Amino acid sequence: GAGVSQTPSNKVTEKGKYVELRCDPISGHTALYWYRQSLGQGPEFLIYFQGTGAADDSGLPNDRFFAVRPEGSVSTLKIQRTERGDSAVYLCASSLITTSTDTQYFGPGTRLTVL
């Protein structure tokens, strides 16, 4: 079946602009995670959803970052007043349930460049 998809694959924006990044999880997966990967580093956790609710948003760096999942499927990560330091690859992952043993399936990522 279809894997996790993310759009756009690349996004170039100017400092101060607003961006939205979209994630389509695997059908039937209740858990959805967002990570950010800077060059040469491992992914860092941002937020995860169980169904429609954000169960843990402790990784969001500041209040410019916000994510929603209104119908429990597609999720959108929103970044306001972008800064050059926001440049990274944003990864989305989904899993059937939220436990420490469950496998997360990752999308290809959105590469965000803030000029």
Added chain:
Amino acid sequence: GDSVTQMEGPVTLSEEAFLTINCTYTATGYPSLFWYVQYPGEGLQLLLKATKADDKGSNKGFEATYRKETTSFHLEKGSVQVSDSAVYFCALSVGTGKLIFGQGTTLQVKP
């Protein structure tokens, strides 16, 4: 807090050589441990996992054993191939499932 430390790369090996990539962790609870791999131009994919102490995860000739006494989860393969060239990430998960990754180790296998 919880963390993962991997050996620094790049690791360069000749084909058919033995591979070890070291990974150690710090966790307050009882984590599950994972190795993810990122091939050039592709997304992260699970290579193997172990969910409790002394479990051995294995896949595609790779193995890793969950060692609670040494808080380690070292990745090994007896004979690497050029197609194994990739970035390997060790990760842990406790409780809710969010993953904490190491910084990644680049493996280059030369023919």
